Amino acid sequence: MSLLAKEEIMAKQKQVAILGLGVFGSTLAETLSDYGVEVLAIDNNEQCVDRIKDNVTRAAIADVTDKDQMLELGVNEFDTVVVSISKHFEESVLATMILKEFGVPNIIVKARTKRKKVILEKVGADVVVNVEKDMANKVAKTLLRRSIVDIVELDEEYSIVEIHTPNSWIGKDLKTLNVRQEYGMNIVGVRCDADEKMNMDFTADYIVKPSDHFLVVAKTEEVEQWDYLTKN
Secondary structure: OOHHHHHHHHHHHOEEEEEOOOHHHHHHHHHHHHOOOEEEEEEOOHHHHHHHHHHOOEEEEOOOOOHHHHHHHOHHHOOEEEEOOOOOHHHHHHHHHHHHHHOOOEEEEEOOOHHHHHHHHHOOOOEEEOHHHHHHHHHHHHHHOOOEEEEEEOOOOEEEEEEEOOHHHOOOEHHHHOHHHHHOOEEEEEEOOOOOOOEOOOOOOOEOOOOOEEEEEEEHHHHHHHHHHOOO
């Protein structure tokens, strides 16, 4: 079985319930569904539910602060539930408390301020996201990038990062550069051209060329700081 096939099977086994179908909730629901995730989308607004019902596994009109309605829909059986209620903070708090009471392992809640984030964490949210702030930070980091081509976070500390060759590396071998010691990066692959496949079979004698792209594992904050300070 191919890796892609395995990933598709794993995705189809995932189930996510999304409470609140504003722009964030509906976009999240549709994107997850596109990748084969089973999505239960819930909102108390009939128009919001009608708009998305053909693009998700199940869509229902319900009051997310009503414990009995949530039980009837089987929300308590989900491993991950996202609370994306935009306008009414009290509803977010009540829904989060109900999910915590259900014992849902992964509760993700949308909030707009630090104060609300603290409150939601106290009542049971595992992850609180500020969509506007998080997106602004992401856009800012993208604008500041010099050598980073792409970055995928592995956890809260480490990322897999694709970087293009800094000018200071060109013409030197990897042994001389001592990238792990000097920059805290572990090189796991090299691509000689942006359109070529990543090569995992290389040695410390490899001479860096101007068109090279490197795949590295590093601490996210450190590699972003290095990238910002890099002079190309």
